[in-house]
Amino acid sequence: MLFSADHPFEAMYAVKSGSFKAMVSDAVRGERVVGFFLAGDLIGAEGIANQRYSYGVRALEQGSVCILQMDRLDETGRSTEVLQRALIEMLGHEVALNHRVTSSLIQQNAEQRLAAFIISLSGRMAARGLASDRLWLSMSRSDIASYLGLARETVSRMLTRFQNAGLIGLRKQYLKVLNRQGLERAAFARWLPLRQ
């Protein structure tokens, strides 16, 4: 656990290796996964606003992070001006991205959500210059389900459906993208018309 929700904001974390999940929790609905972090991601930046982390973060596997202690940032020799600018950009991107992701997730069916999830993971790998068609799903099916707002059984079913359709190959945590275009069609269009 890097930190838990509502704890005082002390540092941001840059992921060097491994992966992490972000969770919020409330009494009624329990814990829900709200995001995943991969190597290269910055964790906890939005905590700067109210000086508290808005979610908890847990490692999904062995990993390492670079701790950016906030009260020591001036020792880096860079002006806070530059840092602030960078932070504003980052947060702005995050907000813009969130709007699209949210409005998509909420309107999509299970198949589309999962397809989009795989594509997004793949894209994030590609953005890091890593192989984008061989993914290691470090998160559990339950984590994915929670993130996408589905039942874990539905995630299983959709994954096997994608396999049977030849879109992906899957052995436990190891996922191979076999037909990217097919996945994209599954994510953005309705595969089968709902009614004739």
Add this chain to the structure above:
Amino acid sequence: MLFSADHPFEAMYAVKSGSFKAMVSDAVRGERVVGFFLAGDLIGAEGIANQRYSYGVRALEQGSVCILQMDRLDETGRSTEVLQRALIEMLGHEVALNHRVTSSLIQQNAEQRLAAFIISLSGRMAARGLASDRLWLSMSRSDIASYLGLARETVSRMLTRFQNAGLIGLRKQYLKVLNRQGLERAAFARWLPLRQ
């Protein structure tokens, strides 16, 4: 229309009166509402990141805004340092809020979503020192449906259900909160157990 999605970022807008809706659109799913702005809200801040607006904004009624022309902000006499800090806080709040909203919306059923929506609207009025139990729904049922990821018929049905349950009174656009606690229960708990 204040501005449309993807247009170059020129200014932020502070809402003085009236209300506005934010929309994204793509070829596949068409236009979707991603948020509403009320008096006091700041519109377009996240555009600063990639110098483009991430959504389009349209007025829902007669309204007025204060245009914050970005290239003229230094003329205000305040240091950009102060402005940047404020912006970081705002964006941080936005991100933190979004995470909660998203993960809630995605896990909630229609009843819970709509109840939460009404409560949230009411809370935003209260935060501005306005009457929080008499709301003017300046957005159409379709807008609400789009925002909540529901069909407009479902929004209608849930609203009448809330009326019949005595939680709200409703005449066209005018909504009165009659039983706040009941609404909150509807939003956060499951009203009726799904199965015995």
Add this chain to the structure above:
DNA sequence: CGTTTACTTGATTACGATCAAGTAAAGTGG
């Protein structure tokens, strides 16, 4: 007064949650 637009209400159906059972791998202890 007819047309358009926004909304409501009803009937049917599809999707995905839930319940349930089963498989497989990893860990535990004798």
Add this chain to the structure above:
DNA sequence: CCACTTTACTTGATCGTAATCAAGTAAACG
């Protein structure tokens, strides 16, 4: 090493919620 448990996942059956299709109402508009 073999039972035994635990955990994670898969697969199947059933059912509830909300989407879709359809028709109707009511206000606004020209």
